[in-house]
Structures are given as structure tokens and as C-alpha cells.
Amino acid sequence: xxxxxxxxxxxxxxxxxxxxxxxxxxxxxxxxxxxxxxxxxxxxxxxxxxxxxxxxxxxxxxxxxxxxxxxxxxxxxxxxxxxxxxxxxxxxxxxxxxxxxxxxx
Numbered sequence: 001x002x003x004x005x006x007x008x009x010x011x012x013x014x015x016x017x018x019x020x021x022x023x024x025x026x027x028x029x030x031x032x033x034x035x036x037x038x039x040x041x042x043x044x045x046x047x048x049x050x051x052x053x054x055x056x057x058x059x060x061x062x063x064x065x066x067x068x069x070x071x072x073x074x075x076x077x078x079x080x081x082x083x084x085x086x087x088x089x090x091x092x093x094x095x096x097x098x099x100x101x102x103x104x105x
Contacts, residue, residue: 007036007043017053027052 010028014021027033028042033052035044075083 006046008046008049010035010042010044013044013049016049017056 008016010021010024013033014024017024019027024033024044025042028035028044033044034048035042037043072083075081
């Protein structure tokens with residue numbers, strides 16, 4: 001249930017963030033997500049939620065990039081070669097195109 005244009009409920013925030021209601025409540029208790037408690041229910045400003053969502057997406061992207069970097073280093077240490085994922089995709093596409101072109105009359 002949307003309370004107003006400016007505030008949303010924990011349940012709606014959980015849907016938007018793709019998190020559980022309890023996880024959103026934890027964010028609120030820990031101060032990771034600013035909210036306002038009215039009675040026994042939390043409400044979150046839409047602006048704050050969207051800022052949090054953008055920050056969470058950025059943090060996840062940075063975590064994935066760091067994991068990729070570590071994996072590339074591990075591959076390099078074990079094989080002595082740099083892993084080039086884009087190069088492998090490009091090579092696969094070229095091979096597929098050659099295969100398809102060879103089937104043309």
C-alpha cells in the first residue's frame with residue numbers, strides 16, 4: 001500500500017529492492033536506509049529509497065568487478081595467460097558466422 005507520493009511502506013520498499021520485508025526493516029534499524037517510524041510502522045521516503053537502490057546497485061557492480069579482477073589474476077597465475085572474455089566471445093561469433101556463411105549456396 002502506498003501511503004502518499006512521498007512515503008512508501010516497508011512492504012513496497014521490499015518489492016522495489018527485491019529484498020525481504022525483514023531485510024528492509026534491518027536496513028532501517030541499522031541506519032542503512034533512512035526512514036520514519038509512525039506508531040509501529042516504518043515509512044520510507046521514495047527519494048531515499050531510490051538513492052539507496054542506486055547505491056546498492058553500484059556496490060554490487062563494484063563487488064562483481066573486484067571478483068572478476070581476482071579471478072583474472074588467479075587464471076593468469078595458473079596459466080600464464082590473461083583471460084580475455086570479450087575476445088572469446090568475439091572469436092566464437094566469428095567462428096559461428098564462418099560456419100553459417102559456409103552453409104550458404
